[in-house]
Amino acid sequence: MTATFTGAATDLRRTVLPNGLTVLSEYMPGVRSVALGTWVRAASVHEQREKMGISHMLEHMVFKGTPTRTPKDLALALETLGGSLDAYTSREHTSYQAHCLDEHVGVAADVLADLIFRPLLRQSDLDLEKNVVLEEISTVDDTPDDLIFELHNELLWGDHPYGYSILGTRESVKALTADDMQALHSTAYHPDQMVLAAAGSIEHEDLLEHLSRAGWSDIAAGGQSRLARTAPPELPPVTSHFERDTAQTHVVIGSRAMSHNDPRRYAMTLIGTLLGGGMSSRLFQRIREELGLAYAVHTFQSFHADTGVHGVYVGTMPENARPAMDAINEELARISREGLSEEELAAGKNQARGQITLSLETPASRMYRAAGAELYEEPYLTLDEVLAKIDAIDGEVVAEVCSTMFAPELQTVVTLGPSAP
Template sequence: MSDIRITTLPNGLRVVTRAMPGLHSASIGVWVGAGGRDERPEQNGVAHFLEHMAFKGTARRTALQIAETIEDVGGYINAYTSRDVTAYYARVLSADVPLALDVIGDILLNSTFDPREIEVERGVILQEIGQSLDTPDDVIFDWLQEAAYPDQPMGRTILGPAERVAGFARDDLSRFVAEHYGPGQMIVAAAGAVDHDRVVAQAGEIFGHLAPVIGTTREAARWQGAESRRVKRLEQAHFALGFEGPGYRSPDFYPAQIWTAALGGGMSSRLFQKIREERGLCYTIFAQSGFHDDTGMTTIYAGTSGDQVADLAQLTIDELRRSADDLSEAEVARARAQLKAGLLMGLESPSSQAERMARSLAIWGRVPDPAEVAARIDAVTAADVRDHAARAIAAARPALALYGPVRKAPALDILAERLAA
């Protein structure tokens, strides 16, 4: 897009903005290219802990003052940690963009990691871990990830195990920052009522003094595929099936998304129609795609009764096999339309724009024009999607996670044999 501007500071920090005329607000943040998969085993959970601690006080502001500074002007500030990225961002009115970037820079560069606050936040994170374990349709995806990528950073939970979180100290947080929070790992992204030159100037004032860091080499993901089954008395049996997918830079990036959307991207999708609407075996069923630099995963999730989980699993496998043979032009056209609509709707949101620009710049070193992306989506044919589906289900052993009354669920080996039949 012609209104997207990118500047790289001398120390390697990149700034990307998109001015959106007619808006009175903006979204601005810093995306750091370090997340859960950059942790060593003994660090598991520290990236997420660090994200929490960023809001617990700096040399200039207390935790309350951080919140009040943004909320006093009607803004919103938050952060998240993923396996690849940690992001710190705010949504404010146009006049308060400099204030928001100042606060974000402050929490990134000047956090004190007060030992008393570490103990308080440790309790908060342990509660978060406990809440996740009490949420079956949340924790099952962690178990699926672990089954797909066992004994490696890609398979570890982002929150970390409670026993690790219980032991983190100030030095653990400082060490992770020193290893990964260099200017070359940071992208400042802003969209909405913003002025590029002013954002660049302020970013230089805040971050320009930072020296580059070498960091550590990210361990490549190795898909293995395994089964994780936890039997527990619950109302529903939770079923999650994963297939290795392409990475961001793969030629299959768009066919994989279209296949996923056709399978379980909405009420008209195959899995929804066949398993919920025709058979009534579940209330919720969907498919989704996840992507990383070097790997990806196509995931199918459903919740059903313990007595029906076997039927649901077998029908899911059958629909996957059929999709490689007879996915229709109409289904692919519908999936393409869904992807393009999601892209274009996101262009109307400053928050979505900032996120998209930061991620695109990190992955491809540029921000593809929406027209280019739409053309790539339109270029994918039904034959392309069927071919991708056939290769995806034949390439590697799937991963399977089961939770709840799942004694009657078929074993992964049985499902894999049915898939290959």
């Protein structure tokens, strides 16, 4: 089944193969490259606590070789052609991606099929790769402005998988076995559990032909239900300090937000940008330019299938942590109480329109957008339709989001440094 979604700024094609694989593509004239990626609906939100980190470990393990390619062969296949091969694990998906010239799409499709569907998953490779992931965990532990977000997630979501570390813990990683890898792979790594998206110098029919030649159409559907996930519970906000001998005190002040499918996320993104998304934002001007309390201060948002998170990060000298937190809370209270002025809202819309338009100039960004709409079961919107959503944000929805999500008393606060602020 093939469908086309055509608009003033896009030509997205969608085909569902007989084995259940959803294939998306968007042709971009004027470029020579193609971004090609596959998303598997298996990630940390689907894990049991004792298997925390298994999805991320499997993402590593598929690169350890196939019956026809060594790990070095997989690395060389695209790099010798000037392309790249990469992967990541998020809270809700695991993704494998290639970026290459249009003349090498067939190679990319073949390499991705090989490592995704035919990994060796040997115990000897796992024993070695555990050391790599343990080093990755140590890197996070030694990077306080990364670690602070891990700690905030744990407190915000409690025992729910949204609060799990994507990397896992040292104990859970050490306990993983090759049988665990095989079990997850046989359960989730099937075409009907995946979305494949491409963008750039590739026509849809040519993409389907490359996939067929690489064997994607020959892989049997798994016939299993998607991995289960549960919605996180409502937890009260908490404040916690983690003592660490660091030069700075790192602070995250944040709370739950709406899910990816909630239309208010457009307003949330706009508000977050005006509050702390750039040099002209309220927090940057107040905390850095006026008070000189920090070098780095910014807002963040993530929208998931069942919920979301938003907040503010600041890193500052320990003696400046409390004044910085007080100033941030003053801004949160003000925006919660007053919302945005008409002038700010208009400026925010202009900024959002420009940022969104500029963000879609690369094949990778178009690939991500197409895959995201499919994964979250949303209608695919053209650029003009997205910009219309921005234009439609009004003062009423902004006031509602500000008043219900930004008040200081709603925030979970985590600090990391030599002493509690």
